[in-house]
Amino acid sequence: MQNSSQPKLIPTPFADNGARQNIPNESQIGITAGRASYADGFPPLTRTPLAAGGVPPFGTDFNGVLNDITAALRWSQSGAGYPFNAAFNTAISGYPKGARIPNSTLDGYWLNTTDGNTANPEVTGAATTGWVPAENYGVTAITGLSGSSVTLTTLQAAKETIVLSGTLTSNVNLTVPAWIKQWKVINNCNGNFSVTVKTPNGTGVAVPSQATSILSGDGVNINPGVNPGALINMQLFTASGTYTPTPGTKSIVVEVQGAGGGAGGIGGAGTGTVAIGNGGAAGGYAKSRLTSGFSGGISITVGTGGPGGNLAPTNGTLGGLSSFGSTIVANGGDGGLGQNQATPPYSVTGSLGGIATGGNIVNMRGGASSNGAALSTGSVLPGIGGAAVLGLPVLSPANNGAPVYAAFGYGAGGGGSYAFNRAGFSGGSGANGVVIIWEYA
DSSP, rough: GGGGGGGOOOOOTTSSOOOOOOOOOOOOTTTTTTTTTTTTTTTTGGGGGGGOOOOOOOOOHHHHHHHHHHHHHHHHHHOOOOOOOHHHHHTSSSSSSSSSEEEETSSEEEEEETTTSOOOOOSSSOOOOSSEEESSEEEEEEEEEEEOOOOOOOOHHHHHHHEEEESSSSSSEEOOOOOOEEEEEOOOOSOOOOOEEEEESSOEEEETTTEEEEEEEESSEEEEOTTOEEEEEEEEEOEEEEOOOOOTEEEEEEEEOOOOOOOOOOOOOOTBEEEEEEOOOOOOEEEEEEESSSOOOEEEOOOOOOOOOTTTOOOOOOOOOEEETTEEOOOOOOEEEBBBOOSHHHHHHHOOOOOEEESOOOOOOOOOOEEEEEETTTTTEEOOOOOBTTEEEOOOOSSSSOOOOOOSSSSSSOOOOSSSSSOOBOOOOOOOOOEEEEEEE
């Protein structure tokens, strides 16, 4: 059917100003010969020949029938509906499933969810009737709250926004029907108490005084609701795994931090010499916001911090990469250089941080480790591990001692150390990487 097939509007019902009979529902046979009714239509007598005692149909009956029909068409064409009618409800043995009728205040609608529903949608308790609210305009205001709980009528609970006021003297309940529905509850009450919004037989959510909450009914209980775009969950991966979105997730922000490299190991140092182990570099960091492409089963890799070099001396090991699928990758930081004993002054070059790719917000290289330097046996600066976006290394010991590992957060390089007049040390390990996924409604 095309839009051009739209029939004309009927601003005036048929015979609106003409003579017409009010057509009764009950049969008129045996009451008024030839009269029409909705029970019989035009009776058999009007189809009997006049010579055989028949009676012609009344023109005013035709006008009455057509007036009823066209008046109903005009009402429907105007966009109007019919609120619940008890007599009509009884006559049709209940409303059919899917029926949509205006409420009694004509500022919203009821949707029927059960076939042959004889219940009135508007009751004074919070019982479910098979009718659920649909498109209700306005606000329900509950005033004078103090120490007594309140049960909303179905008409009150049908509104999207409920505003509470009064001075609370205790915690009270506000009971609503067990519908699948969302409410905005504005608790303007005074007093250091709360109003718990709940269903008759389910659990609820407490809304403190002077607070506003979005609440969601699941058909049994009342739960904290979620605003569109609100943070609904955070998933932290400290080990490799698989990402599955939390139900309701519409977008995510992904942070991928590569692991830090290990510091170089040092051999022992005799009199007049110094051995320096340089710190490892930090892993790269990438951040992205995604609105698609994360429906589930995304492989997550979390890099392991590179081990420090041993006493040989040897260089530290490269940190492991972290990734979100194959699209967002943060490489680990390089290992620090190991150094055997040498006579100062001398220096050891720092290592480069890992690179990151795939981030649509930022791709950042991990912090390099600092150069180690020995000016004399009494003036030594060991290589400090590189700083990561999500982690900082602990400074190397200020005296002749073992390295301190990257202790804060994720992805920092292992700490270097130095030695003189003593045995060597293994390098500090780099910190592990991480993948953090922020989920939004």
